[in-house]
Amino acid sequence: MRIFLSALLFLAISSVYAQNTISGVVLDASNQDQLAFVNIYFPDLEKGAATDENGRFSIENLPSGSYNILFSMIGYETQSLKLIIPSTEDIEIKLTPSAIEMQSIIISTPFHKLQRDNVMKVEQKSIKDLKTKGAVTLADGITNIAGVESVTTGMGIGKPVIRGLSSNRVVVYTQGVRLENQQFGGEHGLGLSDAGVESVEVIKGPASLLYGSDALGGVLYLNPERFAEEGTSSGDLGANYFSNTQGFNTSASFKTSENNWKFLFRGSLAEHSDYDTEDYRVTNTRFREQDFKAGVGYQVSKFKTEFRYNVNHSKLGIPEEIGEQSTNKTPLLPYQDITNHVMSSKSTVFFNDSRLDINIGYIYNDRKEFEEEHDHDEDEEHEEEDHDEEEHHDEEDHDDDILEAALHMKLKTANYDVKYSLPQLGKFETIFGVQGMHQTNSNYGEEELIPDATTNDFGILGTSHIHFEKADIQIGARFDTRTIDVLNGLNKSFESFNGAFGVKTDIAKNLTTRVNLATGFRAPNLSELTSEGSHEGTNRYEIGNENLKSEQNFQADLSLEFQNEHLELFANGFYNKINNYIFLSPDGSFVNDDPVFLYLQDDAYLYGGEFGFHLHPHPIDWLHFESSFEMVTGKLDNDSYLPLIPANTLTNMVRIEFEKNWIQDGYAFVKLLTAFDQNNVGDFETATDGYSLLSAGLGGSFEVFNNDVQVTISGTNLTNKTYISHLSRLKTDGIYNIGRSINLGFIFKL
The missing domain is CATH 2.40.170.20 (TonB-dependent receptor, beta-barrel domain)
Structure with a gap:
C-alpha cells in the first residue's frame, strides 16, 4: 500500500510541469453574434471560465489527455465537446438558442455525461429549484422529483422512497461517499442539511453495479x-x-x-x-x-x-x-x-x-x-x-x-x-x-x-x-x-x-x-x-x-x-x-x-x-x-x-x-x-x-x-x-x- 501511495505522489509531483492552455470563441448559431458570459467548464478537472464581452475565453494549466468540456448559457442548448489536449488551434463553438433548461453533467454515473448522452435514466434537480417550491427540509424537497417520495414523521424526519422502495433499499451518497446513519429504521431521517448542496441526482432502480449492496431500489x-x-x-x-x-x-x-x-x-x-x-x-x-x-x-x-x-x-x-x-x-x-x-x-x-x-x-x-x-x-x-x-x-x-x-x-x-x-x-x-x-x-x-x-x-x-x-x-x-x-x-x-x-x-x-x-x-x-x-x-x-x-x-x-x-x-x-x-x-x-x-x-x-x-x-x-x-x-x-x-x-x-x-x-x-x-x-x-x-x-x-x-x-x-x-x-x-x-x-x- 505504501508503494502504491508513493507512486501516486510521484506521478502527481512530476506532472506539475505538463501544463497546457486552450482558447477560443463562442458564437450564436442563428446569427453568428459573439456571446458574452457563457459558462465553460471541465467537469473532470473541475476547472472553468467564462467568455468576455467579445465571446472569447482562455483556460490555462490543463493536463494532457482527452476531456469533456461544457458550454452553457441561459437561453441556449448546453453543448458538450470531447477535447484532446494539447490543442494548438482556437476552438469555435456555436450554441443553438433554446427555451429548454440548461443541462449539467451527471456525476452519479461513472462516465460523467450530459443526461441526453447518458445511457441510464437519471433525474437531476438543483437545490435552488427545489427550495423555490417551498421545501422546508432536504427530505421534503426531493419529493418534487418525479418517482421520489418520502416516508415522514412530522416535518423534521423523512427518508427517500424511490418507486416504492425505501430504507436500506435506497443508498444515499453525499460528498462523493456513501452515507451510513442507521437508515434501517422508519423513524430515522437523512441527517443532512440542504445547505451547501448544489444538486440532487436520482438513479431509479437497481444500481448495485455502481454501488454494491443496498442499491437495490x-x-x-x-x-x-x-x-x-x-x-x-x-x-x-x-x-x-x-x-x-x-x-x-x-x-x-x-x-x-x-x-x-x-x-x-x-x-x-x-x-x-x-x-x-x-x-x-x-x-x-x-x-x-x-x-x-x-x-x-x-x-x-x-x-x-x-x-x-x-x-x-x-x-x-x-x-x-x-x-x-x-x-x-x-x-x-x-x-x-x-x-x-x-x-x-x-x-x-x-x-x-x-x-x-x-x-x-x-x-x-x-x-x-x-x-x-x-x-x-x-x-x-x-x-x-x-x-x-x-x-x-x-x-x-x-x-x-x-x-x-x-x-x-x-x-x-x-x-x-x-x-x-x-x-x-x-x-x-x-x-x-x-x-x-x-x-x-x-x-x-x-x-x-x-x-x-x-x-x-x-x-x-x-x-x-x-x-x-x-x-x-x-x-x-x-x-x-x-x-x-x-x-x-x-x-x-x-x-x-x-x-x-x-x-x-x-x-x-x-x-x-x-x-x-x-x-x-x-x-x-x-x-x-x-x-x-x-x-x-x-x-x-x-x-x-x-x-x-x-x-x-x-x-x-x-x-x-x-x-x-x-x-x-x-x-x-x-x-x-x-x-x-x-x-x-x-x-x-x-x-x-x-x-x-x-x-x-x-x-x-x-x-x-x-x-x-x-x-x-x-x-x-x-x-x-x-x-x-x-x-x-x-x-x-x-x-x-x-x-x-x-x-x-x-x-x-x-x-x-x-x-x-x-x-x-x-x-x-x-x-x-x-x-x-x-x-x-x-x-x-x-x-x-x-x-x-x-x-x-x-x-x-x-x-x-x-x-x-x-x-x-x-x-x-x-x-x-x-x-x-x-x-x-x-x-x-x-x-x-x-x-x-x-x-x-x-x-x-x-
Whole structure:
C-alpha cells in the first residue's frame, strides 16, 4: 500500500510541469453574434471560465489527455465537446438558442455525461429549484422529483422512497461517499442539511453495479457546492422564514481560490415549532438543526485532491399524540439527539489518456433517543405536569445533562471507492474499480435496538460505454461479498454477482429511447437478522430471523423521450421483480401488550412509471406548461399488496420566466398536485383518501449595493387542506399533514 501511495505522489509531483492552455470563441448559431458570459467548464478537472464581452475565453494549466468540456448559457442548448489536449488551434463553438433548461453533467454515473448522452435514466434537480417550491427540509424537497417520495414523521424526519422502495433499499451518497446513519429504521431521517448542496441526482432502480449492496431500489446522490473559480472569492448570506411553523433557516458561506488552493466554509441553523393544520398544531413535530461544512482543495496540472468535512447536529421531537398547543421550539420528550460527522477525501491522478480516482470516507453517526422516565409515582408525574411553562422549558434545555439516553448507538463507517478509467480504445470507454466498507455498531444506552456488530463489504466491478454511430451501449458486471459479525453471536456472509445492460438510440427525429436491464441485491440488515424486543415508536415486539437470505432483483426500464425546440414528452416504465423480499408479519401473540412481528420472506414485484410533458409555445417561450403523472404498484407473490407504496399522483404547473432592467432570472409559478385514493394497501395498512394541494411562488434576482440578492416567495397548501399522506408515520393516529404555509427567502451575494 505504501508503494502504491508513493507512486501516486510521484506521478502527481512530476506532472506539475505538463501544463497546457486552450482558447477560443463562442458564437450564436442563428446569427453568428459573439456571446458574452457563457459558462465553460471541465467537469473532470473541475476547472472553468467564462467568455468576455467579445465571446472569447482562455483556460490555462490543463493536463494532457482527452476531456469533456461544457458550454452553457441561459437561453441556449448546453453543448458538450470531447477535447484532446494539447490543442494548438482556437476552438469555435456555436450554441443553438433554446427555451429548454440548461443541462449539467451527471456525476452519479461513472462516465460523467450530459443526461441526453447518458445511457441510464437519471433525474437531476438543483437545490435552488427545489427550495423555490417551498421545501422546508432536504427530505421534503426531493419529493418534487418525479418517482421520489418520502416516508415522514412530522416535518423534521423523512427518508427517500424511490418507486416504492425505501430504507436500506435506497443508498444515499453525499460528498462523493456513501452515507451510513442507521437508515434501517422508519423513524430515522437523512441527517443532512440542504445547505451547501448544489444538486440532487436520482438513479431509479437497481444500481448495485455502481454501488454494491443496498442499491437495490435506487440511489440518491447529493452533489456538494463547487469551490470558487480560480483567482476568485465569494460569499453569501441567506435566510428563509416559514409561516406555518414560525420557523426559519439561515446560512452563510465564504469560499476562495488562489495559487492552486481552494477553501470553502458554510454554516447553517434551522429551528421550527410544531407544524400547524386547520384544526390543531401537531405536538412535538418541532426540531432544531445545526450544520457546518468546510472544504479544502489543491490542484495542479495532473493531480487534484479535496477534503470535505460536514457535521450536522439535530434535535428532533418524536410526535406521539395531539397534546400541548404552543409555538415553542425546544423538543419535548421523546426526542432524538443526533450528530453526523462526514469526512471525505477525493483525489484524481490524470495520465496522458487515462485517470485514477480515489474516494475515501469516514462517517460517524452518534444517535441518542430520550424517552419519558417510567419510575416516577403518580404524584410526581402530576406535579411535573403542573410546572409552569417557563420552568418546564428551562428543564428541557438541560435534558441531555439530566436524563440518560434510553437508546444510544454509535455507528462508525470507513469506506473507499477506487476507479481506473482506461484509455479510450476505439468506441470503448472502460472503467474498473474496487469498493469496500468497514463498519462497527456499538450500544451505550439502557435499551438495545440492534446489537454490537461489525460489517465488512468488498466489491469489484467493470463497466464499458460503447459508442456507435446510431446508438450508445453500456454494459457491466460486479461481484460483492458482505460479512456481518455480531459480538458473541451471529456470523453471516453474503455474496452476489450482478450485471447491467443498457442501450440508448434515436429511433426517429427528436425521439430517443433508453432500455436498461439490471440486477441488484441487498443483504439483510442487523435489525432483520437479530431484533429481539419492543421497537419504540412502532408499538410492536420484533423478532429477527437469522436465516434470512439476500434480496435479489431484476428490473427492466423503458424510457421514451421526444424533444424539439418547444415541446418535451417523456414516458418511463419499469418492472421490478424481487426474490426473497423481506417483510414483517404478526404471529398472533403478544409480549408486554405489544403484538409480536416476525421477519419473513417471499418473492415480490413492482411496476409503474412516470409520464409527462413540458410545453413552451412559440413565440412566447417565457410561458411553460408542465404536467407529470406517477404511479407504482407493489405486490407479494401471494397477491397481497406491499406496504408504504405511494399513491398515484398528477402534478400540473404553469410557470413563467422573465427579465427586466430591475430584475434578473425572474419567475412565477402555480402548481396543483393531486394524490389519488390509495386503496392498494398492505395487510396491516388502511386505505388513504386522495387530496389536491395548491402551491404558488415567484422570485428573481435584484441588484442591491452592487451585489445580487435572490428573493423567493412561495406558498404551499394554499387552501389549507386537511389531508393525510399515505407515507406519513402519523397516519395510524389520524394526524393531518402540514397546513398552509407562506415562505419567504433571500440570498445576498457578497
